[in-house]
Amino acid sequence: MEFVIEMLGIRKEFPGIVANDNITLQVRKGEIHALLGENGAGKSTLMNVLFGLYQPEKGEIRVNGKSVKITNPNIANDLGIGMVHQHFMLVDTFTVTENIILGKEPKSGGTIDIKKAEKEVQEISQRYGLAVNPKAKIADISVGMQQRVEILKTLYRGAEIIIFDEPTAVLTPQEITELIQIMKTLIKEGKSIILITHKLKEIMEVCDQVTVIRKGKGIGTVSVKETNPNELANLMVGREVVFKTVKKEASPKENVLEIKDLVVKDTRGIESIKSLNLNVRAGEIVGIAGVDGNGQTELIEAITGLRKSESGSIKLNGKEVRNLKPRKITEAGVGHIPEDRHKHGLVLDFPIGENIVLQTYYQKPYSKGGILNFKQIYNKASKIIQEFDVRTPSEYTLARSLSGGNQQKAIIGREVDRNPDLLIAAQPTRGLDVGAIEFIHKRLIEQRDNGKAVLLISFELDEILNVSDRVAVIYEGKIVAVVDPKVTTEQELGLLMAGSKGREEGEKTNV
Template sequence: MPNEFAVEMKGIAKRFPGIVANDDIHLQVRKGEIHALLGENGAGKTTLMNILFGLYQPDEGEIRIHGQTVKITDPKKAIDLGIGMIHQHFMLVEPYTVLQNIILGAEPRRGVMISYKKALARIGELSDKYGLHVDPHRTIREISVGMQQRVEILKTLYRGADILIFDEPTAVLTPQEIQELMAIMRKLADEGKTIILITHKLKEIMAIADRVTIIRRGRVVDSLPVRDTTAEELAAKMVGRNVSFVIEKKEAQPGETILEIDNLTAFDDRGCQALRGLSLEVRSGEILGIAGVEGNGQRELIEVLTGLRKASSGEIRLRGRAVQNESPRRIAEAKVGYIPEDRQKRGLVLDFCVGENLVLKNYYAPPFCKRGLLRYDEIFGHAAGLIGEYDIRTPDEKTPARALSGGNQQKVIVAREVACEPDLLIATQPTRGLDVGAIEFIHRKLIEQRDKGKAVLLYSLELDEILNLSDRIAVMYEGRIVGILDPRKTNEQEIGLLMSGGHKGEREETA
């Protein structure tokens, strides 16, 4: 009888300085199933899959592929064994075309020349078979994040993968793109491919996975069919305690206006108008949520507010003082905190240590600097306090930020911004890519800021998050605010209509 398991990992252990990432892990994945690997940020999920893909070598343990014991020394060996990995942070060359990225390193040859015709034919076959249509002649920088992910999937299929590892694949996708990806994954599994899905999103596991293995702090807690469990049970197993999916908060007590935006216009990177006379205000003691389909000016609005993009006209006032087109440092000094959408590109300097990242906004000021020299005793003392308060899981404050999990990197950013005591805290996708425990923690911190009388501007593509946290919801469409809603009196359907351009201006509440 043929072996029923596509992947078996037995007794896998992996240690880094100060951290046991994997501790005697056993994992069995059946052929043709979607197997979810669930765990908190930093639980060891990605490390385990990096071992399967040959990026790390295990300190102990055995790997079997289709019943055969193998030693996966590098990614090339993994690819030769039919294993492909779609990474959370895409491995694409942005100036290259889709076609060039897919065949890079595996170019079909006709003599000494690359046979692009043969490559295009093969890519076309794969695209049609799995519903992965994307223009092969466009460059990576020209296509959406969802399309870039399709390119990554096509790369693995082009190389003959029948075991596909997806590492947090929905972390950067819109709700519509998530649905499309799930349909693609199901089709792949139905065609006999084996899918390992690294995730912390319980809703998606319940919707798409056949089985789930839960890892907590480097050890397997349980492995079971998804039909035999619930999201609540999985959350408790993942974090070791019951988790609240809805954060209880007291009634908002809005006070003075902190942020006023008046008739703001700005252009995007292509020179198209992204903001079209946008007006908005945020008051102390409230969370104003911004909802909208990605690409309707939200990113440009945040960049203008934080000094990263110039406004072409209009006015931005903080406590009555005009600040439009000032530098990011001047805006930060005006007591604006900013949790950026991309923690690695804009939130952290990955090669700096945790302590240095925790003072990026005020390293040049006392007590962290004296006569132009950094005072590391003060910096590390400050960092040690925040590491404890925010439960940042790191060996110490001198560890490079690069070595932390995504969730702990996000906690570093939130700790830094909140510690600066901002009057206005701008939070963009603050829980993107985080597990339920970290999401709950960050939600509580945002509400805590509101209850301290701070103004919080929240932008998220997760409607659940917007409805759960916001005291008012501003819906953006084509660079304008098309409605201000009371979350207690609205629902996802009404917000969705406004987000898609329907019923513009109707049911506008100025609260």
């Protein structure tokens, strides 16, 4: 069977780093071909070469057996290659249709024929089971719907080969199920798909072949039918990976965090946290399980001082910290791994070394009399980079240039190194590969074993069950149950998260 795409011996370099080192990828027509690798392994770079966003230093690309030069994305589109980017390329103020036809507008007498375009969009969306409202504004639709618009954009341009870059990183479990269905429909219609991912479960469920990349080099291609998640994890990180977190029994002591009757409003002025009660003790990890949008973000922001709360009490080691300034809360002993690492975790255009002292730059030895001591700052950064395995050309590299996983390790290094009494970890492994996830879980458990309190907020149920000592379920801004992860199940948690009473009132653990 002939290949629709062949990338032969591709080499792509950036200053100080070889991102793709002689990689070969061959994709057959009508298959879903996974490109698997750790964060920063070079997967997105390779696909950006195929889509014409980067030019390779060496190598050859063939489409349907013919050698081609793809110098920009328009050429890729003309060759039938479309790409659904991890960070969507959409104009928020435009409608679904306006985004889909952008640059390929149907004209009638010199003006854009929007009616014709809407009809075309409707036809394509029905054919592929991609229900979207052509007239809706992008700003008003969910992330899952926005992704459908990205897929429709490629189909409208006649794509036969579609590249999906980490498509499930921002989706809910239901949206992931729908996306997998959409992919299967696309294949039935004769399309071919390249799926960039590090989620082994999805590969086993939907892919035919897997090409593994490690540290910029091609490790090989295997058939999904002939492999298993353990073997793939080994190929990806180059060692045995433990999926089950090993930890000794927790021995919690006194309360570090005590929240009583907390009320917080969201940006629209609506109460998103309603009389919430929660405590976290020294020497334990409390996981918060809940469907996105039930008040998790507002709760974290209220504890860390990023959002004012209306009423109630937030005590840290017995002292009231509600509505103090973020720096005061940090100095009182709170570490915060934020859910959005770009918005709240890093200054992307600062070197990674300076990002590592963002919480402490004003203290000795990093500054004196308001003057920064860069020697001390970069010495410190260099130690944390080493200890937390942050893969970067140097501590002077801009944070923006690091892969997501390495950005996350730098943030965790910064927060853990300060040894806070309470560590808040919000979505700490979102978008990370199995090797990085294993590393981060170990660090959270180490904090607990050192007698610190850890509050873990995650949408990944297996992470919550694996790492937590107690699980608090949040629903519509309240903690509705606290359960023991050793005796609960994903099913029971799912029911509680959806607002149904999973067990009798009297059986709940006291919060």
